[in-house]
Amino acid sequence: MFLLGNKFYIIFISLWIFGLYAIFTTFHSTPTNNDKALEDRIEYLQSEVESLQQKLSQLQSGNNINVKAQVENNDVQCQELREELKRVKRKLASKTNCRTGSQNGPALEYEQLRRKIETQTRELSYFTIDQLYKINEKLSDDDKAKWSKVIARFSDQNRVLLASIRNLTEVDGYQSWREQEHESLSKLMQARLNSLQNPSKPCGEVQRVSCNINKGCGYGCEIHHAMHCFHIAYALGRPMILFSDGWRYNPGGFDQIFQTLSKNCTTALAAGGAAWGRYETADVVEVPLIDNIHPKKDFMPMAIPEDLSERLIRLHGNPFVWFTGQLMKYLLRPQPWLTELLEKKYSDIKFETPIVGIHVRRTDKVGSEAAFHDVSEYMKYVEDYYIIYQYQNPNLKFKKRVYLATDEPSVFKDARAKYADYIFYGDTAVAQSAQLNSRYGTESLKGVLLDIHFLSLTDYLVCTFSSQICRVAYEVMQQRVVDGAWRVQPLDDVYYFGGQNAHNQRAFMSNKANWPNEFSFERGDIIGTEGNHWDGFSKGSDKTSGQTGLYPSYKTEEIVNIAMMYTYPEVKIKTDEL
Known part of the structure; x- marks a missing residue:
């Protein structure tokens, strides 16, 4: 039998969630009618919806197959128009709010509280679900059946609450500001990085840093090493010169894969760099591995620049991840052939949203740096995301898609067999190339770049942060989404930057x-x-x-x-x- 205390515990938690849900579902903004283009679009959509509804009424009395098919088709069109109508109305409300008193965006305290509520709700779920399952283990078989319903109900109420929280940004009137601020800061960062790497003076007349990408580890690890160097270069205002000859992923060097970092700062100008201890005075300083810098300076990862800090903290739930994403945006600008490869693959696989990305790392990580995680552990959070997404968009019909990246080809067969109601994107050939015996080389690199690219294009990531590939994909994702700190569910570590200052x-x-x-x-x-x-x-x-x-x-x-x-x-x- 259930203990009385357990019943009160569940009732208390349920009432708490219901109270929060009631608060959030009443949080809305009222748009005014000042944007002519959006108003015209709303009027058009409303008339189209009404027209389709009239057609549906006329057709629904028919019995033949063709008429039924037409009814179904019109019903889908009607639903799509309703969804677009909602989006346009929300956009109008957001734009109007920006013009009528929100030009400066939301208060910092509002943004922090909004994010905090999502975090607290997720933490409540982690704790409560864990405790409920522990209680479940001690129950009789009859009581376990009843208890499973309690767990299911709590999980569902938690998802409804998260859906309401995530919809706040659609109705609070500040989303246009967030999008504009994201673009504004991104443009400023890219302009600064371009100026840094292409100084107005001859490169030999400015102080600079050098970095060797050949750390002797995997792609994600070596890219993060280059990012550590680039972060320091930005902090010091010294252009970075990258040495990459004989790179294990492409012996011809980094510049054959990505665009050159500078038009006038070449490796010839970085020979004989001084040791790190002279970084304040030497003309050229070689940046060592992050683990070999003692003591670490306060401007090293995971620090953000003071002059941008207020804007970054208001804009993003993890400012350092956004900042790192911008450094990567410049560092990893693809050569034309790579852009063509990515675009062709995008077209070939017919990449569509909504979509969740999962990265299943096996081979060398399991047993050394990470534990084994079954596909079901990833898919639990994928299913949660889609249920929440449906609650956010109750009238929307969609297919559940997953982009699966892995270094173990058998994971594809396992996932497709167990989750037949999902569409899985991914390539077993890429997974095969990531095997230990074929991991290093240009062809394998193409597979890694494809996986990172498409993982970063997903709406949500489920992965292990012990994997550097997962962290790179998460960082790159922030270039595209606005305040996307929440768009990940790690199975092991929290986000970190290897060799970072104290977290x-x-x-x-x-x-x-x-x-x-x-x-x-x-x-x-x-x-x-x-x-x-x-x-x-x-x-x-x-x-x-x-x-x-x-x-x-x-x-x-x-x-x-x-x-x-x-x-x-x-x-x-x-x-x-x-």
Whole structure:
């Protein structure tokens, strides 16, 4: 039999979620009628919907097969028009809000609270589901059947709540500002990077840094090494010169795959670079591996530039990931042949949305850097995403698509056999080329680049952050989506940058330990986090008291590392250019 305490526990949680849901579903904005183009589109769509509805009424009395097919076709068209009508109305509301008092965008506190509510809701789900399953293990078979219904109901209510939270950005009137701010900051960053890499003076007359991509590890690892160098180059205002001859992925070098980083700063101007210890004075400094820099400087990953920090923190839930995505946008500009390859593949596979990306890493990672995760562990979160997406768009019909990237070809067969109601994109030949005996070389590199590209184009990622490929895809994704920090579900680690400075969080409320291995802390304490267990608890240590162990994830918030970096005063962008 269920314990009385367990019943009250479930009732309390359900009422709490219902209360939040009621609050969010009443949160809306009222558009005004000032945008002529959007108003005309709304009027047209409304008339089309009414016309189709009249046709449907006339046709529904018919019984022959052709008439029924026409009814079905018109019904689909009607639904599509209704969905477009909703989107146009939301866009009009957002634009109107921007003109009538929201030109400066939402308050920082509003954006932080909106993101915090999503994070807290997910943490509540991790904790509650984990505890419910633990209780389930101790029940009789009869009670397990009843308890499974409780778990299912809680999970469903949680999804409804997340759908409401994610729809906030569609109705709060600020989405146009977010899109414009994303584009504005991106254009500013790319202008700065172009200026950095192509100085107005002869390159030999400016201080510069050199970096060798040949770290002797996998593609994601070597790209992150180059990113570490590029991050330092940006912070110091020194152009980066990249050495890549004999690169294991393409012996001809980096520039055969991606566009050259500079028109006038060549490797000949970076010979004989000084050791890192002279980075403040030497003309040319060689950037070592991030793990070999001691002590680390505050401007190193995961820091963001101080002069952009306020804008980045308001724009994005993980400002460093957005900043890194912009560095990658410049670093990994494809050569024309690679652009053609990506576009052809996009057309060949008929890539469509909505779509979720999963990256299943096996081979060398399992047992050394990561645990084995069955396909079902990934697909659980894929299914959650699609249920939430349907709740966000109740009248929309769609196919459930997954882009599957893996280094184990058998995963495709396993996934398609177990989840027949999904459409799986992906290429077993690419998976085969990622095997250990064929991983290094230009053909294998093409497969890796295709996988990263399409993973970054998905709406949501499910992967292991212990994999650098997963982290690269997540970083590249941020170039395209607005505030996409939430668009990932890792199965193991939290996001990190290898060799980073300390990853700290701040306790915004005190905690009294009452769970095994849990430690107490006070409001304001700095917690060094070592990872999220995705069960309501994270592992870490209190920098104030020195205690280590587990702590409730929902009582802490991320500390964004902000550092003084070069401010690029020579880069001027007019407002109308943004």
